[in-house]
Amino acid sequence: MIQKIKTFALLAMISMSSLPMMGQDLLAHQAPVDRRMKAVDSVALQRLIDFDNLENPSADLYEDWDNMHAHSHVTVLPDSFRISLKNFCMPTTSRVLTSNFGARWGRQHKGLDIKVYIGDTIRAAFAGKVRVVRYEGRGYGKYVVIRHDNGLETYYAHMSKQLVVEDQEVRAGDPIGLGGNTGRSTGSHLHFETRLCGVALNPALMFDFRNQDVVDDYYVFHKSSYQRESAVANRLRGVSGMSFGNDLDEDVELATAAPEASYVQESRFHKVKRGETLYSIAHKRGTTVDAIMKLNHLKKNSKLRPGQILKFN
Numbered sequence: 449m450i451q452k453i454k455t456f457a458l459l460a461m462i463s464m465s466s467l468p469m470m471g472q473d474l475l476a477h478q479a480p481v482d483r484r485m486k487a488v489d490s491v492a493l494q495r496l497i498d499f500d501n502l503e504n505p506s507a508d509l510y511e512d513w514d515n516m517h518a519h520s521h522v523t524v525l526p527d528s529f530r531i532s533l534k535n536f537c538m539p540t541t542s543r544v545l546t547s548n549f550g551a552r553w554g555r556q557h558k559g560l561d562i563k564v565y566i567g568d569t570i571r572a573a574f575a576g577k578v579r580v581v582r583y584e585g586r587g588y589g590k591y592v593v594i595r596h597d598n599g600l601e602t603y604y605a606h607m608s609k610q611l612v613v614e615d616q617e618v619r620a621g622d623p624i625g626l627g628g629n630t631g632r633s634t635g636s637h638l639h640f641e642t643r644l645c646g647v648a649l650n651p652a653l654m655f656d657f658r659n660q661d662v663v664d665d666y667y668v669f670h671k672s673s674y675q676r677e678s679a680v681a682n683r684l685r686g687v688s689g690m691s692f693g694n695d696l697d698e699d700v701e702l703a704t705a706a707p708e709a710s711y712v713q714e715s716r717f718h719k720v721k722r723g724e725t726l727y728s729i730a731h732k733r734g735t736t737v738d739a740i741m742k743l744n745h746l747k748k749n750s751k752l753r754p755g756q757i758l759k760f761n
C-alpha cells in the first residue's frame with residue numbers, strides 16, 4: 449500500500465513537472481504542422497477519406513439512416529462488394545437451425561431460424577450502430593437491426609427483450625437482446641437476417657451456426673450471380689425481379705424437426721404430427737397432396753401415423 453502511494457506521488461510529481469515543458473513543445477510545433485497540413489490539404493484529406501472508407505465501407509454504401517423502417521432504404525446495390533467477416537461474434541451459441549433461408553411454403557424466408565430459448569442472450573454479430581429497435585406484432589416481433597462497419601446489416605427478430613437503443617454504437621459480441629417468441633412466431637427462436645443494401649443474403653453463406661464460426665474471412669457479393677439466382681428462384685415462384693421487401697411470412701418454427709437434424713434434411717423431410725393430414729402437410733410445405741403421395745408411395749386412403757417421416761424431394 450505504502451509502495452503504491454509512493455509510486456503515485458512520484459508519478460504525480462513527474463507529470464506536474466513535465467507538463468509545462470510538453471505544453472510548450474506542442475505549441476512550438478503547432479504552427480509548422482498547420483502550414484504543412486495546408487500545403488497537402490486536398491491529398492491528405494482524400495487519404496483520410498479513403499482510409500475512413502476502408503475502415504467503414506458502410507459509409508460508402510448507404511446514404512440514409514432510417515430508424516423507423518427496417519426495409520425503407522433505397523440504396524444502389526454495388527456490382528460487387530467484399531464483406532469482411534473478421535472480428536465477428538456468433539449471435540447465439542445455439543447450433544440448431546430450425547429453418548433454412550429461401551423458398552418455404554411457397555414464399556421466401558429471408559433469414560435463418562435458430563433455436564433459442566426465452567431469455568437466451570443474443571449478441572451483435574459485428575461492430576456497428578443500431579439502426580432500428582421496434583416491435584412488429586404481425587411480423588418480426590421485438591426486433592433489432594444493426595448496420596455494421598463492414599457494410600452488412602443484420603436483423604434479429606422475435607426477441608423477448610431488446611437491450612439496445614437506436615443509434616447506439618455496439619461492438620461485436622455486445623448483448624443486444626434476449627431470445628423470445630414475439631411477433632409472428634410459434635416456438636421461441638431467433639430469426640436472423642443478413643442484408644446488403646436491403647437485399648437479403650443467405651446468412652449461411654457467412655455464418656456456420658453448427659460449427660459456431662464464420663465460413664471464411666470474407667464474403668464476396670456479386671450482383672450478377674445474385675440476380676441470376678434470384679431470377680431462377682422467382683421464375684419458380686412466378687414472380688419477377690429482385691425482392692427487397694420484408695416478406696417475413698409466417699415464421700413458424702418446425703417443431704417436428706429433430707434438434708440434431710441438419711437444416712438441409714429438415715427442408716427435405718417432414719415428421720408427421722398427431723392430427724396432421726396429407727392435405728394440411730401439403731399446405732404447410734407449399735406442395736400438393738399428389739406430390740407427397742408419389743414421393744412416398746402412398747395411396748389416397750393410406751393412413752398417416754405420428755412420427756412417420758415423409759420425403760419432399
Ligand SMILES: [Zn+2]
Pocket residue numbers: 547557559560561638639640699
Ligand atoms: Zn425466420
